[in-house]
Amino acid sequence: MPQTRSTHELIAKQAGVSIATVDRVLNQRGSVTEEKSRRVVEAAIALGFGKKLPELWHAHKRIELILPKNATPFWASLETAFLKHAASLPRHFILQRTHLKENDPEVWKKAILQPAAPRSALIIAADGGAEMAPILSQVMARGETVVTLTTEVPGLQGHSHSGIDNMAVGRTAGRLMRGLLRKKGVLAVLPPHERRVEHSQRIAGFREIVGADYEVQVHPTNDLSHRLSSLVTRLLDQEGVIGIYDTGQNSIEIGETLKRRPDRPIWIAHEKSEVHQKYLREDVLDFVLDQDPEAQAARALFEVISRDQVEGGVSLVQRRPELRIYCRENL
Known part of the structure; x- marks a missing residue:
């Protein structure tokens, strides 16, 4: 009891309130204004008694x-x-x-x-x-x-x-891509847009690894998935694309298009979604980078x-x- 009273006295002095007020707050007896309760809480924390405070009266x-x-x-x-x-x-x-x-x-x-x-x-x-x-x-x-x-x-x-470190993610994609390629050609990066920093960083990291040996084209899709099939087809038929790095999740249109191609390029995408797992099992998608x-x-x-x-x-x-x-x- 003396130790408790001593503790209450210290808190009361720190908070500028009475010992009775401290007692009412710590024992959840009510009849204390929100302002005084807050001061008691802050004083108790400052004096190192925070662990003893009941969660019930903590301010949300x-x-x-x-x-x-x-x-x-x-x-x-x-x-x-x-x-x-x-x-x-x-x-x-x-x-x-x-x-x-x-x-x-x-x-x-x-x-x-x-x-x-x-x-x-x-x-x-x-x-x-x-x-x-x-x-x-x-x-x-x-x-x-x-x-x-x-x-x-x-x-x-x-x-x-x-x-995660998105520059490192892009470099990882570049390293994986370069390890799978067996011929020269164009690499296409398909970000949903370049507004978010993570996509521009992934692109920069990717270029850092493959840019010296391959032409890298960046084609923002602007989240228009219904146009992806024609874009991918054009890249393969007209641009000589041999690898695709999808920095977002433009997956279904890309996957369904590549399934129909005997000359399927290397494809690296992001996130371990159900769709990506399906394409991995079907050997349409080569690697997925997941950001946990x-x-x-x-x-x-x-x-x-x-x-x-x-x-x-x-x-x-x-x-x-x-x-x-x-x-x-x-x-």
Whole structure:
């Protein structure tokens, strides 16, 4: 009892409240304003008593997850992983998901700077490049934790990142492609667009490995999958393409077109989706590079809660996301 009273006295002095107020807060007896409760909490944490605090009275901390509106399997897998790992968060954390239209900078800027509700952390797969850095810097300046997903934002400092090295991914694709090629010709890179940094980085890494020995053509598909069959056919018939690196997930139209070709080129794609596994088994697709969405989600949430001063007993995977390479033999 004396030790408890001594502890309460220290917290009361630090918080500028009465010992009785500290007692009511720590024992969840109510009748304390939100402001005084917050001061007691902060004082207890500052004095090293945070582990003893009951989770029930912690102020809720909202984590906002901002993802692009995109129906491709990777984004669906990433969101599913977030929902799975969010179930293991301490009870005072709340995950809210926001989906934004791609290629609309003003919509993204408004959502980042003017959230629908107060938040303590932002996890974001930024739709853009260096122009996002000053916007996210404003968010961090007001005390929010920022974690970037899938790719880094050039020029952004003081944040955490959960994702793979996309330059290394592109170099890996180039190394795999070069190892399979047996003749000279043109290599085609098919990004869905070049707006997102990860695609431009993958292209740069790919060129770094194969650019000295092969002509590399980049053909953004602009997410128009219905035109891919004619594009791939033209590249094979008129451009002499012997290898295709698909940096996004333009898979079905490419796969169905290549299945009909006796002169099938080497094909490397991204993400271990059901469609890609099917094409690997059919020997239409040579390699898949997977960016580990399960670990990306877990790591991003871990980065947020690790900055929280109170331990919450969280059982999250803490390893960093890894580039994974799949072929027909290791499915």
